[in-house]
Amino acid sequence: xxxxxxxxxxxxxxxxxxxxxxxxxxxVLQVQQGSLYPALHRLEKRRWLKAExxxxxxxxxxRFYTLTRLGRQQLEEQRESWERLSAAISGILxxxx
Amino acid sequence: xxxxxxxxxxxxxxxxxxxxxxxLVEEYVARGMDRDEAERRAFLxxxxxxxxxxxxxxxxxxxxxxxRTDVRYALRTLRRNPGFAAVAxxxxxxxxxxxxxxxxxxxxxxxxPLPVPEPHHLVNIVSPGPRSGSVDCGTIGRCEAxxxxxxxxxLERVQTAFTGIAAHSVFDVNLTYRGEATRNRGLLVSGSYFxxxxxxxxxxxxxxxxxxxxxxxxxxxxxGHAFWKRRFGGNDVVGDTVTVNGRPMTVVGVVQEExxxxxxxLKPDVFIPITMRWRLANDSAMPPPDQRRAYWLFLFARLKxxxxxxxxxxxxxxPYRAIINEIEAPLQxxxxxxxxxxxxxxAIRLDAGSRGQSTFAVEARMPLMLLAAFTALVLVVACMxxxxxxxxxxxxxxxxxxTRLSIGATRGRLIAQLMTESSVLALITAVVSLLxxxxxxxxxxxxxxxxxxxxxxxxxxxxxAGALAxxxxxAVGLFxxxxxxxxxxxxxxxxxxxxxxxxRLSRPRRTLATAQVALSMVLVxxxxxxxxxxxxxxxxxxxxxxxxxxxxxxxxxRNGYTDPRSAALFDRVETEVAALPGVSGVSSSTTPxxxxxxxxxxxxxxxxxxxxxxxxxxxxxxxxxxYFRTLGIQVIAGREFTxxxxxxxxxxxxxxxxxxxxFGLGRDAIGKRMSPRxxxxxxxxxxxxxxxxxxxxxxxVAPPMYFVPHRQGTRxxxxxxxxxxxSPDALGSTVAGIRQVVRGIDPNLPxxxxxxxxxxxxGMTTGERVMSVMTTAFALLALVVAAIGLYGMLAYMVAxxxxxxxxxxxxxxxxxxxxxxxxxxxxxxxxxxxxxxxxVALLVGRLAQRILFGLQFHDAxxxxxxLTVLAGVALVAGxxxxxxxxxxxxxxxxxxx
Numbered sequence: 005x006x007x008x009x010x011x012x013x014x015x016x017x018x019x020x021x022x023x024x025x026x027x028x029x030x031x032v033l034q035v036q037q038g039s040l041y042p043a044l045h046r047l048e049k050r051r052w053l054k055a056e057x058x059x060x061x062x063x064x065x066x067r068f069y070t071l072t073r074l075g076r077q078q079l080e081e082q083r084e085s086w087e088r089l090s091a092a093i094s095g096i097l098x099x100x101x
Numbered sequence: 102x103x104x105x106x107x108x109x110x111x112x113x114x115x116x117x118x119x120x121x122x123x124x125l126v127e128e129y130v131a132r133g134m135d136r137d138e139a140e141r142r143a144f145l146x147x148x149x150x151x152x153x154x155x156x157x158x159x160x161x162x163x164x165x166x167x168x169r170t171d172v173r174y175a176l177r178t179l180r181r182n183p184g185f186a187a188v189a190x191x192x193x194x195x196x197x198x199x200x201x202x203x204x205x206x207x208x209x210x211x212x213x214p215l216p217v218p219e220p221h222h223l224v225n226i227v228s229p230g231p232r233s234g235s236v237d238c239g240t241i242g243r244c245e246a247x248x249x250x251x252x253x254x255x256l257e258r259v260q261t262a263f264t265g266i267a268a269h270s271v272f273d274v275n276l277t278y279r280g281e282a283t284r285n286r287g288l289l290v291s292g293s294y295f296x297x298x299x300x301x302x303x304x305x306x307x308x309x310x311x312x313x314x315x316x317x318x319x320x321x322x323x324x325g326h327a328f329w330k331r332r333f334g335g336n337d338v339v340g341d342t343v344t345v346n347g348r349p350m351t352v353v354g355v356v357q358e359e360x361x362x363x364x365x366x367l368k369p370d371v372f373i374p375i376t377m378r379w380r381l382a383n384d385s386a387m388p389p390p391d392q393r394r395a396y397w398l399f400l401f402a403r404l405k406x407x408x409x410x411x412x413x414x415x416x417x418x419x420p421y422r423a424i425i426n427e428i429e430a431p432l433q434x435x436x437x438x439x440x441x442x443x444x445x446x447x448a449i450r451l452d453a454g455s456r457g458q459s460t461f462a463v464e465a466r467m468p469l470m471l472l473a474a475f476t477a478l479v480l481v482v483a484c485m486x487x488x489x490x491x492x493x494x495x496x497x498x499x500x501x502x503x504t505r506l507s508i509g510a511t512r513g514r515l516i517a518q519l520m521t522e523s524s525v526l527a528l529i530t531a532v533v534s535l536l537x538x539x540x541x542x543x544x545x546x547x548x549x550x551x552x553x554x555x556x557x558x559x560x561x562x563x564x565x566a567g568a569l570a571x572x573x574x575x576a577v578g579l580f581x582x583x584x585x586x587x588x589x590x591x592x593x594x595x596x597x598x599x600x601x602x603x604x605r606l607s608r609p610r611r612t613l614a615t616a617q618v619a620l621s622m623v624l625v626x627x628x629x630x631x632x633x634x635x636x637x638x639x640x641x642x643x644x645x646x647x648x649x650x651x652x653x654x655x656x657x658x659r660n661g662y663t664d665p666r667s668a669a670l671f672d673r674v675e676t677e678v679a680a681l682p683g684v685s686g687v688s689s690s691t692t693p694x695x696x697x698x699x700x701x702x703x704x705x706x707x708x709x710x711x712x713x714x715x716x717x718x719x720x721x722x723x724x725x726x727x728y729f730r731t732l733g734i735q736v737i738a739g740r741e742f743t744x745x746x747x748x749x750x751x752x753x754x755x756x757x758x759x760x761x762x763x764f765g766l767g768r769d770a771i772g773k774r775m776s777p778r779x780x781x782x783x784x785x786x787x788x789x790x791x792x793x794x795x796x797x798x799x800x801x802v803a804p805p806m807y808f809v810p811h812r813q814g815t816r817x818x819x820x821x822x823x824x825x826x827x828s829p830d831a832l833g834s835t836v837a838g839i840r841q842v843v844r845g846i847d848p849n850l851p852x853x854x855x856x857x858x859x860x861x862x863x864g865m866t867t868g869e870r871v872m873s874v875m876t877t878a879f880a881l882l883a884l885v886v887a888a889i890g891l892y893g894m895l896a897y898m899v900a901x902x903x904x905x906x907x908x909x910x911x912x913x914x915x916x917x918x919x920x921x922x923x924x925x926x927x928x929x930x931x932x933x934x935x936x937x938x939x940x941v942a943l944l945v946g947r948l949a950q951r952i953l954f955g956l957q958f959h960d961a962x963x964x965x966x967x968l969t970v971l972a973g974v975a976l977v978a979g980x981x982x983x984x985x986x987x988x989x990x991x992x993x994x995x996x997x998x
Contacts, residue, residue: 018117019124037125038148041118042156049160057113067117 005086007043008071008079011053017066018044044069052078114157118150171521178522185494186526189487192886193530193573196483198537199879201566203476205538206545207469209558210462214455216359218299219403223454224410226256226266226400228421230447231440233433237397241271241364242458247396250375252424253291256400259420262413263402267297268375269363270398275659275851276371277344278332284656284851285328287345288362288369289378295323295356297403298363304329305339305354308374316390317380320350326358328370344849345373346381347661363401363457366551383658384819393429401454410451418449468872468952474945475624475876480573482620482883486890487577489613493897495519495585502585516582523578524571531570538562544878548871550864584609614894615934617887621880622938622971623945628873628880629963630946630953635873637955638866644793644803645694646733647858649829651836654693654853655843658819668817673846675725675823681838683831686824689725691811692795693822693854694732695861699796704807705780706764707773719760720804721777722795723811723818729755729790731826732858739771739788746810753810755788760805775807784809798865799954824858832857869954884970888978891930895923895982906986907994916987923986927979935971939964 010016010024021044022037047053052075060066071079122143129139147153179186214220229245237247248256253268260266268291276285292310300307303326312319322345329335341352350373362369373381375398379390388395404413426445433444456462495502502515542559546552655674657667671689679687692698704719726742729735737758746753754775761770770789774782792803811818827835836855843852854861863870899906906919946958956963 017120019121022121036148037121037146038118038150038153039156041114041121041153042160045114045157045160064120065116066120067113 005079005082007040007047008052008075008082011069012071012076012079015058015068015070017060017068019066021069047075051075114154118154118157122147122150168521171518172525174518175522175525179525182494185490186529188889189490189526189577190529190533192483192486192889193526193570193577194533194537195882195886196480197530197566197569197573198534198539199541199882200476200480200569201534201562202538202541202545203473204565205558205560205562206542206555207473208561209555210365210465211469212456215298215363215457216357220455221453222404222406223297223457224402224404224413224451225454225458226402226417227450227452228447229450231444232396233394233440233444237270237395241269241367241399242460243463244396246399246458248398248400249393249396250390250398251393252429253398253400255424256417256421257293259424260402260417262405262408262416263297264405265293265297266400266402267291267294268398268400269294270375270378271364271367272373272378272381274345274371274373274381275347275656275849277849278341280848282849282851283332284853285370286368287371287373288367289375290372291375294372297401298360299403300356300360302354303357304337305352307354307356308372312374313376316376318376319374320348320377320380321353321374322350323372324352324355325362325368325370325372326356326360327368329355332370343371345371346383346659347849348381350377364461365457365459366461366555367459381659383661393432399458401458402451410453414449414451417451421449422447464868467949468868471627471945471949471952472872472875475627475879478620478624479879479883479886480569482617482624482886482890484573484577485613485617485620486886486893487573488580489610489617489890490893491523491577491581492584492610492613493893495581496897496901499585506586512586515586516579519582519585520575520578523574523582526578527570527574530574531567534566534570535563538566545871545875548867548874550860550867580609610894610897611930614887614891615930615937617890618930618934618971618975619938619941621883621887621974622935622967623942624876624880624883625967625970626939626942626963627945627949628876629967630949630956630958630960631869631872631876633956633960633963634952634954635866635869638798638869639862641794641798641955643695643798643862644734644791645858647862649826649832650732650858651825651827651832651839651855652693652822652858652861653825653839653855654820654822655850656820656853657847657850660847660849662819664817664819667819667821668812670846670850671821674842677842677846678823678825678839681827681835681842683827683835684825684838685828686727686731686826688728688731689811689821689823690728691723691814691818691821694795694824695798695858695865697797697865699804702777704760704764704775704777704805705782706766706775707782709764709766718805719763720795720806722806722808723814724808725811728808728824731824732793733826734793735791737789737791739786741788741790742808742810747812750813752784752813753787754784754807755790755809756786756807757790757803757805758792759803760807761789763805777807777809798862868952872952884974888974891927891975891978892982895926895979896985898926899923899982899986902986903989903994906989907991910989910991910994919989920983920987923983924976924979927975927983931972931975935968938971939968942967 006025006028007021010021010028013024016024018040022040025040044053044055048055048069051072053069054072055067055069057065058068125143125147126136126139129142130136134142215223217223225242225246226248227243227246228248232244232247248268250268253266257266270289272287272289274285274287276283276287290308292308292313295307296310302323305323307323308319308321312321322343324333324338329338333341338352339354342349343352344350356372376390379387402413404410408416422445425447430441430445433441505515506512542562546555549555655671657670658664662670675687675689678684692700699720700722701718701720703717704721705717724742726744726746729741736755739755741755742753756764756766756770756775761767764775766773766786766789770786773786774784775786776782776784790808794800794803795806796804811821825835825839839855840852843850906914906922910916910919943959946953950958
């Protein structure tokens with residue numbers, strides 16, 4: 005979901021996604037950056053992402069990912085279900101206090 | 102074309118990952134690290150690029166990718182080891198090709214239904230039991246299957262269970278079209294024939310029920326498709342007139358191309374309405390249409406939808422028995438009561454008729470099934486051989502395989518890759534095997550007296566070959582793949598991939614080699630049996646000198662000749678052929694020799710009185726002057742016929758030795774009197790000839806036989822067979838000369854069966870020839886393949902045991918002992934394989950006894966020579982490995998490890 009969220013911001017390549025994830029999560033989430041790629045390709049295979057090669061600002065070719073319509077829907081659904089879940093959890097936590 | 106597409110599809114995962122890592126490195130460099138340190142950090146942060154790439158590939162689904170790599174890898178390994186690839190492909194292709202051809206032949210002859218709609222609704226009508234009167238059968242089916250014409254019409258009238266009953270009978274004709282006369286295969290068919298089959302015309306119309314309403318009513322013919330193409334150039338000849346047996350007939354149509362009649366090996370050129378028989382036969386002796394005691398028609402019918410064979414049988418049997426009992430039984434004269442009881446008890450039987458009616462298919466069934474089994478064994482031997490090779494290769498690659506296992510390849514992955522190699526082999530095999538199949542088919546066709554006997558069987562070959570090749574390739578690949586990938590990773594890393602000569606790989610190899618030897622033994626013994634059978638058939642003393650003798654027939658009655666005109670024609674042909682250069686003798690007879698034709702009558706001989714019930718049966722023939730000299734038959738006593746033994750002269754006869762013995766003539770036969778059929782005793786015996794095989798090369802003994810001059814026969818014959826002796830190298834010009842002579846006398850008279858007597862004999866022994874040649878060829882093949890397998894196994898064994906041999910030799914084993922060690926292995930395999938093979942061969946041979954001529958299935962000479970051949974081949978296979986073992990240098994062998 006996080007990946008989808010990052011990609012939703014526009015065409016972006018793997019390195020930038022990794023950077024963005026680190027920034028956004030304020031380095032709370034520490035994973036090997038390489039393990040991003042199997043995930044990206046899995047999402048691509050599910051047709052939530054699409055990818056194409058394009059030149060970066062440095063002129064080198066990189067693979068840019070964009071969110072598909074299906075991906076956007078997924079993102080919405082997942083965010084809703086996550087919000088429901090977290091609302092439920094915080095609700096439980098609150099009543100338990 | 103696929104190249105750019107593939108490029109676009111390639112996700113370039115490596116590039117993507119490298120890009121990321123490089124950016125990381127750049128970033129660290131930018132932060133002021135030196136390059137090495139930056140790369141180290143990047144590696145830590147990113148992880149193992151290779152492993153990640155693999156993981157991504159896993160996610161993307163790797164089947165196709167892997168497959169492509171595997172295929173490329175397989176091609177590369179095969180190229181690197183062309184010897185293995187070549188031997189494997191050739192061995193398998195020989196087995197697969199031969200099988201594809203034989204399976205197609207078996208299908209074409211034994212299984213393929215007629216090309217008609219719903220062939221399984223067809224039934225053949227037969228009625229076993231006595232038939233007295235004239236019976237004409239054999240070409241299409243058994244004699245129990247022929248019916249009389251009136252019976253056919255009766256059955257047609259009373260039947261309720263069929264959509265119709267069809268009748269047919271072979272009827273060869275002289276056909277003239279645009280001035281060219283030929284002898285052609287005709288089929289008399291009822292008007293219901295084509296409707297019952299559900300045939301449609303390719304051109305014009307087919308015969309219809311209207312065409313057989315009355316004798317001679319419908320003077321029309323339908324042409325066979327191949328004949329139409331051949332003789333009429335495939336032109337629209339509907340409405341054209343052809344002359345059939347001297348009578349003009351109109352062509353009304355042509356049958357479909359795939360329809361070749363309802364009898365295998367008997368492609369009709371023309372289909373003629375059955376009622377034209379009595380107009381076209383030109384035979385005054387032919388029984389009239391209403392003769393109930395002339396049996397000559399074969400019947401088949403189509404079941405009405407929803408009617409079972411048993412229901413139909415009951416429905417037709419009841420009226421049939423009524424006709425037999427009420428109408429036909431009173432007509433049977435001179436039948437004993439016992440015979441009459443059998444006659445009236447005759448019942449109808451319905452046989453499945455989807456494949457038409459054919460004696461050829463019935464006779465060919467057993468030999469063909471044997472041949473199919475035989476060929477299958479060849480394939481099994483070939484598979485075993487390649488499996489064996491595969492094991493050897495797997496063993497030599499076990500280091501590679503175990504290494505790959507140890508660094509994380511799954512077993513399934515390795516097996517998949519090994520199987521890809523097998524599949525690539527299988528595909529190449531399939532292609533090569535098509536060639537082999539064609540050769541096998543050509544070999545088979547070449548053995549047939551008439552290639553047309555074999556229907557068109559090419560169609561299924563590619564499918565059979567493909568299926569067999571894939572099945573064989575996978576079967577052959579799977580076993581070694583399973584064995585090899587069960588590797589022990591630990592021992593592999595210790596440098597012993599699979600313990601050398603470990604039982605896991607060597608035991609199956611020994612078993613395979615033994616099995617191969619056993620199967621080859623089976624094939625060799627059977628081939629021996631069939632070859633000896635052929636030799637017996639061919640080698641038997643015929644009592645004839647056949648080399649340089651050409652025979653041919655003339656049937657002028659078919660063209661409407663009267664008997665005196667025929668006689669004049671025969672005399673003229675004989676005189677003119679005798680005058681041809683190179684011809685040293687001409688004679689004639691009314692019964693062709695070695696043609697399975699015989700004429701039997703009762704003989705009465707002076708002084709022979711063995712009572713009323715004595716067996717007086719004797720064969721006879723009417724012959725011309727110089728018959729025995731021309732055919733090289735020895736005259737033991739007296740003389741042979743000359744031109745002086747003509748119509749007005751005293752009646753004379755010549756008898757064979759067996760006749761003389763049977764009728765008690767003893768040594769002084771000459772001058773005694775005899776007579777056929779009645780005890781008139783008005784014929785003088787003027788000669789005795791040595792027994793010879795007149796009817797069939799398979800006759801164990803010549804039958805008693807007498808000969809009379811055809812000029813003195815009760816009736817002058819309307820057909821004649823001529824025998825022409827010339828020097829063997831002048832045969833070609835003699836044949837051409839004969840054609841010219843006959844054409845010069847009457848261009849409308851076709852020559853029948855112009856060929857050498859030797860060719861006639863060959864035609865008669867087709868069955869033996871096919872079995873002998875095919876099995877010998879296949880057995881040799883299997884033997885070579887097995888020898889290669891044995892050699893391969895031994896060579897591998899020696900290579901694996903080289904260190905051990907070195908130790909033995911250091912400890913004092915002599916070279917002889919080492920050599921003996923190898924041969925002991927050979928002997929063990931050969932004895933075990935030979936014994937098993939011999940047992941199986943005898944079991945199979947027992948089944949084949951029926952088609953063996955003049956020997957028992959346990960023929961000692963065949964068994965002994967097969968064993969010798971096998972032992973010889975095994976020795977040859979063992980020589981080189983044994984020598985190599987004996988030449989092992991102990992020092993080098995020990996240092997080797």
